[in-house]
Amino acid sequence: MATRKSPAVRKVAIVGGNRIPFARSNGPYSRASNQDMFTAALDGLVSRFSLQGEVIGEVAAGAVLKHSKDFNLARESVLGSKLSPATPASDVQMACGTGLQAVINVAHKIALGEIDSAIAGGVDTTSDAPLAVNADLRQILVQLNAAKTLADRLKLVAKIRPGHIVPEIPRNAEPRTGLSMGEHAALTAKVWDITREAQDELAATSHRNLAAAYDRGFFDDLVTPFLKLTRDQNLRPDSSVEKLAKLKPVYGGPDGTMTAGNSTPLTDGASTVLLATEQWAKAHNLPVLAYLTFSQTAAVDYVHGDEGLLMAPAYAVPRMLERAGLTLQDFDFYEIHEAFASQVLATLKAWEDPAFAKEKLGLDAPLGSIDRTKLNVNGSSLAAGHPFAATGGRIVATLAKLLNEKGSGRGLISICAAGGQGVTAILEK
Numbered sequence: 001m002a003t004r005k006s007p008a009v010r011k012v013a014i015v016g017g018n019r020i021p022f023a024r025s026n027g028p029y030s031r032a033s034n035q036d037m038f039t040a041a042l043d044g045l046v047s048r049f050s051l052q053g054e055v056i057g058e059v060a061a062g063a064v065l066k067h068s069k070d071f072n073l074a075r076e077s078v079l080g081s082k083l084s085p086a087t088p089a090s091d092v093q094m095a096c097g098t099g100l101q102a103v104i105n106v107a108h109k110i111a112l113g114e115i116d117s118a119i120a121g122g123v124d125t126t127s128d129a130p131l132a133v134n135a136d137l138r139q140i141l142v143q144l145n146a147a148k149t150l151a152d153r154l155k156l157v158a159k160i161r162p163g164h165i166v167p168e169i170p171r172n173a174e175p176r177t178g179l180s181m182g183e184h185a186a187l188t189a190k191v192w193d194i195t196r197e198a199q200d201e202l203a204a205t206s207h208r209n210l211a212a213a214y215d216r217g218f219f220d221d222l223v224t225p226f227l228k229l230t231r232d233q234n235l236r237p238d239s240s241v242e243k244l245a246k247l248k249p250v251y252g253g254p255d256g257t258m259t260a261g262n263s264t265p266l267t268d269g270a271s272t273v274l275l276a277t278e279q280w281a282k283a284h285n286l287p288v289l290a291y292l293t294f295s296q297t298a299a300v301d302y303v304h305g306d307e308g309l310l311m312a313p314a315y316a317v318p319r320m321l322e323r324a325g326l327t328l329q330d331f332d333f334y335e336i337h338e339a340f341a342s343q344v345l346a347t348l349k350a351w352e353d354p355a356f357a358k359e360k361l362g363l364d365a366p367l368g369s370i371d372r373t374k375l376n377v378n379g380s381s382l383a384a385g386h387p388f389a390a391t392g393g394r395i396v397a398t399l400a401k402l403l404n405e406k407g408s409g410r411g412l413i414s415i416c417a418a419g420g421q422g423v424t425a426i427l428e429k
């Protein structure tokens with residue numbers, strides 16, 4: 001008779017990551033598809049860790065903007081990669097939190113013993129956004145497909161009008177409010193009184209830190225050149241506060257504080273992360289850079305309530321800290337995704353605010369301030385760019401490597417996402 005076994009929770013190791021350099025929208029990757037880019041990021045990981053022909057427990061990944069032909073983008077990318085075709089794959093979608101949520105999904109499977117290894121990641125392209133035909137034309141085309149005679153077909157073709165040719169273009173906006181991410185962030189910036197100067201300072205620091213990290217070779221084993229690009233194209237090492245101060249507001253009207261310089265640009269790119277049990281890593285002679293120890297998601301009602309669209313991490317992090325028995329100050333590194341400089345600063349301000357702590361979080365005292373020298377020390381999305389679903393993988397791989405370099409410590413990841421959601425995690429060495 002078989003002996004019943006209880007699932008044991010196992011430690012989840014981050015072995016390492018890989019990504020292609022991030023490109024500006026309609027730039028060098030304008031003819032590359034999500035599959036091309038994600039397969040390139042996968043194969044970069046495969047060659048880095050000698051995984052050719054390997055059966056991985058699962059590949060989980062996603063894209064925020066997907067063509068219908070990419071109904072299972074992760075699986076198609078696996079089939080196009082050097083991994084064994086016997087590697088299962090699933091698609092994940094949590095807007096800008098997709099990459100980190102993919103990491104968390106497979107981490108849970110590893111922890112519960114379902115799989116021993118996994119690759120998580122994400123990809124996005126705004127250059128190859130899925131344009132759709134308008135609804136009227138779609139109806140005619142469907143009928144045309146079913147028409148039995150030439151006469152019927154000609155009758156239907158005659159119904160097509162010039163206006164039908166206008167495609168439906170995906171908008172970078174919340175369907176329930178009609179406002180773009182930037183317009184929502186501008187409202188939050190006003191509520192939290194985030195100054196232009198503070199935003200430009202954060203943006204300049206992001207560029208400075210990312211440039212320094214490239215210069216010291218930090219990304220030599222994290223970024224695989226793709227289509228002749230060797231560094232993130234958005235990176236401007238000379239992006240000073242003085243230069244940023246000259247840019248015109250793009251959100252929040254003529255008096256707005258948000259510009260093209262302190263907002264992330266539209267970006268194309270892909271990232272991957274290899275996760276495993278300690279035993280699997282050891283058996284494959286691979287390192288353990290760090291462990292994923294906690295994760296937490298949250299969502300806010302930005303439609304009916306007074307919450308900022310990108311403020312969900314302000315709720316997820318305190319819940320996670322409570323579960324982990326940690327304070328906000330117990331970290332060596334903070335990786336806070338820079339969708340907009342104003343959103344990072346609003347989140348930090350919320351954690352410092354006694355009224356927010358009491359009224360929104362139900363806490364007696366605020367979480368407090370962080371040591372800003374530990375924030376995004378190798379740059380973040382303002383400098384690297386933000387190919388929506390690829391950002392989580394970039395951050396996890398960067399933080400795991402940072403912790404491994406330090407030899408000990410703990411890092412906090414916080415990613416805000418469209419739809420009023422937030423995905424957060426803790427990595428520890």
Ligand SMILES: CC(=O)SCCNC(=O)CCNC(=O)[C@H](O)C(C)(C)COP(=O)(O)OP(=O)(O)OC[C@H]1O[C@@H](n2cnc3c(N)ncnc32)[C@H](O)[C@@H]1OP(=O)(O)O
Nearest residue numbers: 096181182239243250260261263264265266339416417418
């Ligand atoms: C959960 C989330 O993550 S939500 C976030 C999702 N992402 C988004 O919403 C993307 C938002 N970003 C955008 O839509 C666009 O990038 C915008 C609207 C902000 C800006 O678009 P554009 O105007 O096309 O930007 P563009 O790159 O041309 O920059 C405008 C100007 O600023 C300058 N500029 C931009 N960045 C910098 C910088 N860091 N330093 C100095 N100058 C800069 C450019 O050189 C350009 O100057 P020019 O007009 O003299 O050529």
